[in-house]
Amino acid sequence: MRLGEHAGLKDSKPLRDIFGEALLDVVRDNPKVVVLDGDLGNSTKTELVRKAFPERSFNIGIAESNLVCIGAGMAGVGLIPWITSFSSFLLCNAYDQIRLSVAMSKINAKILGSHGGITLGKDGPTQMGIEDLALVGGFPTMVILVPCDPASMRAAVRAATDYEGPVWLRSSRYAMPEVYSQDLDFVIGKANTVREGNDLTIIANGLMVAAGLDAAAELADEGIEARVIDMHTLRPMDVEAIVSAAKETGAIVTAEEHLLHGGFGSNIARVVAENCPVPMRFVGLEDTYVESGDPDELLKKYHLTSGDIENMAREVLAEKRKAK
Amino acid sequence: MGSIANKNELKIIARELRLDILEATTKAESGHLSSSFSSVEILTALFFNGILRYRSDEPLWPERDRFIMSKGHAAPLLYAVLAKAGYFSRDELWRLRQAGSPVQGHPILGCMPGVEATTGSLGQGISLAIGHILGARLIKKDFSAYVLIGDGECQAGQIWESAMAAAHYQMQELIVILDYNKFQEMGPISREMGLEPLTEKWQSFGWYTQEVDGHDVQKISAALKTLQEVKEKPSILIAHTVKGKGISFVEKDFTWHGRAIKDPEQYEMAKKEILCG
Ligand SMILES: Cc1ncc(C[n+]2csc(CCOP(=O)(O)OP(=O)(O)O)c2C)c(N)n1
Numbered sequence A: 001m002r003l004g005e006h007a008g009l010k011d012s013k014p015l016r017d018i019f020g021e022a023l024l025d026v027v028r029d030n031p032k033v034v035v036l037d038g039d040l041g042n043s044t045k046t047e048l049v050r051k052a053f054p055e056r057s058f059n060i061g062i063a064e065s066n067l068v069c070i071g072a073g074m075a076g077v078g079l080i081p082w083i084t085s086f087s088s089f090l091l092c093n094a095y096d097q098i099r100l101s102v103a104m105s106k107i108n109a110k111i112l113g114s115h116g117g118i119t120l121g122k123d124g125p126t127q128m129g130i131e132d133l134a135l136v137g138g139f140p141t142m143v144i145l146v147p148c149d150p151a152s153m154r155a156a157v158r159a160a161t162d163y164e165g166p167v168w169l170r171s172s173r174y175a176m177p178e179v180y181s182q183d184l185d186f187v188i189g190k191a192n193t194v195r196e197g198n199d200l201t202i203i204a205n206g207l208m209v210a211a212g213l214d215a216a217a218e219l220a221d222e223g224i225e226a227r228v229i230d231m232h233t234l235r236p237m238d239v240e241a242i243v244s245a246a247k248e249t250g251a252i253v254t255a256e257e258h259l260l261h262g263g264f265g266s267n268i269a270r271v272v273a274e275n276c277p278v279p280m281r282f283v284g285l286e287d288t289y290v291e292s293g294d295p296d297e298l299l300k301k302y303h304l305t306s307g308d309i310e311n312m313a314r315e316v317l318a319e320k321r322k323a324k
Numbered sequence B: 001m002g003s004i005a006n007k008n009e010l011k012i013i014a015r016e017l018r019l020d021i022l023e024a025t026t027k028a029e030s031g032h033l034s035s036s037f038s039s040v041e042i043l044t045a046l047f048f049n050g051i052l053r054y055r056s057d058e059p060l061w062p063e064r065d066r067f068i069m070s071k072g073h074a075a076p077l078l079y080a081v082l083a084k085a086g087y088f089s090r091d092e093l094w095r096l097r098q099a100g101s102p103v104q105g106h107p108i109l110g111c112m113p114g115v116e117a118t119t120g121s122l123g124q125g126i127s128l129a130i131g132h133i134l135g136a137r138l139i140k141k142d143f144s145a146y147v148l149i150g151d152g153e154c155q156a157g158q159i160w161e162s163a164m165a166a167a168h169y170q171m172q173e174l175i176v177i178l179d180y181n182k183f184q185e186m187g188p189i190s191r192e193m194g195l196e197p198l199t200e201k202w203q204s205f206g207w208y209t210q211e212v213d214g215h216d217v218q219k220i221s222a223a224l225k226t227l228q229e230v231k232e233k234p235s236i237l238i239a240h241t242v243k244g245k246g247i248s249f250v251e252k253d254f255t256w257h258g259r260a261i262k263d264p265e266q267y268e269m270a271k272k273e274i275l276c277g
């Protein structure tokens, strides 16, 4: 069964294609937006902008440190740079540059970290971003956005561009099914409840939102009503949504296409522990590098499926009942 | 605006900058005195002899030339220069490196007027300047960018990434000044990680190069005026300098890198040498 099928979600294009289209839209609408590329525009899909607006597109080449600082410099004349590449190359080659010239400087720059997670698949672990969000978490001034479907990607690109300050946006090669209709409410820092329920809460981001909805559909067949929250903003965290979920449903499963160590589940756990401790389980990557392979096979092998969320949901529910 | 001072005035400015750096770092009991002293005449030429176009009463004047202190550890010099140029009161210098003060140990964008970049991790300044100029070209603003880098800093890969890019963009608006004092933190460059042939390296990357005595304000100014006329190429002024210039016992001992003068006797000796130098 494909991702989102059980929940009745419509299939879509790869998220990166949506990103490229959305970026083209903001470039068209806002003359201040410029796009910088690390020689990957055909993969990140910024090539759409380059075709339409060559004078506002800059391929800095395979030199990510230089790429980030040139982008930062352009913000210094009032432009809004979108600095784009794979998250792995940006973060591993230019962490220092992002830290000083973007995050510490609090400039109005946007960074696209494409190919986050493991679902780029066949290119293997050197290209994957299994630790990207943990690393971005190290920039205390940076907003972090992880859209889960086409509509939220479009909204995220627009919200990031309109926001005054540094923003990181995760994109992916994977075709994420349509969680939202076109006119969703996308507010930075405000999580969206995409399914109501009071037995437990599944808090997810990225493609795990669709997996969470699939799991919720399956659990509903068993008479369990799971709330599903799309926590599209990792920073600032929507503490209120987490605390309400803990208080109202009494059990939480988090799900992310990322290392568990330093992942968003651990951040949510901190909020839960401080405010309203309830049983929790975590779906994500154990400490390992993932190998090349078909994306869906990898998701299965590394336990990032709706089935894995369901198993954790049953565990957490059993614990919740025992506590009562 | 960088007013044009006469020769004697320039000498006095350089002397006062050294005294301010000495006092600020001694008060802070830390800071890169020797790295600051080696670039005093370079910044004196740039800021006080009509080279850099700026308005200290309008720090974000869109047409201003950019000055980026890539060797961010020379922050005491940058602050002393900005204070003298009128960006803020000289009293701020005595809050260097103190908690709650905007006069941070290394420059942070947005903390003090006139500071154009967050630096202190070496290697990033030229790239930032390239960004400013690419942006200026796009929004049809006409200004130049000046960047001060260290010689040890030239060991960083990003320097050469940016050198390649500036030549690619035929960036005549970019002028880099290299403080070639022949020392890095741990010792002589030639012993630690040699750079020579350095001028040829820059030339082979497509840059216009010129060399100068980095402690002669008139010659530095004349050279910078020549570089302003270079077309379709970035240019670099390789300024031969002495690390710690102006204090004999600091000039002789590279282990002064990153240290302030704390001993009162040494402080008085240093002050005397600067005043009489
Ligand atoms: C990327 C990076 N690595 C190490 C340092 C620590 N550091 C500060 S100054 C310095 C030596 C710099 O030498 P040079 O560029 O020749 O400057 P000088 O002080 O001689 O003017 C070092 C290694 C740093 N600031 N940034």
Ligand SMILES: [Mg+2]
Pocket (backbone or CB within 6 Å): B150, B151, B152, B179, B180, B181, B182, B183, B184
């Ligand atoms: Mg040196």
